[in-house]
Amino acid sequence: MFSGEYDSADCYLDIQAGSGGTEAQDWASMLxxxxxxxxxxxxxxxxxxxxxxxxxxxxxxxxxxxxGDYAYGWLRTETGVHRLVRKSPFDSGGRRHTSFSSAFVYPEVDDDIDIEINPADLRIDVYRRVRRGRSAR
Structure with missing residues (x-):
């Protein structure tokens, strides 16, 4: 089960309320x-x-x-949109509402990576304005 490259790593979990205002925000807090x-x-x-x-x-x-041990491995499949259907406590009419919140799980990775860029691989273009004066007419 834990065969992924980062499964043994710690992770971050982002939860974002979807459209739906207070209902979606309440659902995000429940998640x-x-x-x-x-x-x-x-x-x-x-x-x-x-x-x-x-x-x-x-x-x-x-x-x-x-x-913790294998935090990312346990949570990586939780990424996606989560839906809740319920009678809203915020609706005086007691109507049924559907709320959405998204969850995104990503591993903590080592950021001590050395990147070397060969100057021969770079191309630098410089542009200059041809005429004096205003640029917009």
Whole structure:
């Protein structure tokens, strides 16, 4: 199961509320809570890197760092759009709403990579204006 190149790495989880306003933001906060509880129950360490609150309820977005053995391997399949259908507590008519939030999981990679660029591989073009004066008429 954990045969991917980065499966043993720590990872980051981005959750973004979709269209739908308060409903989608509330759904995004439910997903955040669910993933935090799941990670803690598995013995992973979690750290909220960035969180943007919604105007009424929930969150607009959050980035969570999840550290532990095979964190990325466990979570990599969670990337995608998650849907919730429920009777909205924010709708006085009690109508059914469909909310969407996206989750994106990516591994923490070593950023100590040395990149060498051969100057012979570069091409630099320089452009100059031909006439004086205004550029727009």
């Amino acid at each position: 955040e809570r669910m993933y935090l509880r799941w990670a803690e129950s598995r013995g992973f360490k979690t750290e909220i890197i960035e969180e943007s609150e919604g105007e009424v309820a929930g969150i607009k977005s959050v980035t969570i760092k999840i550290s």
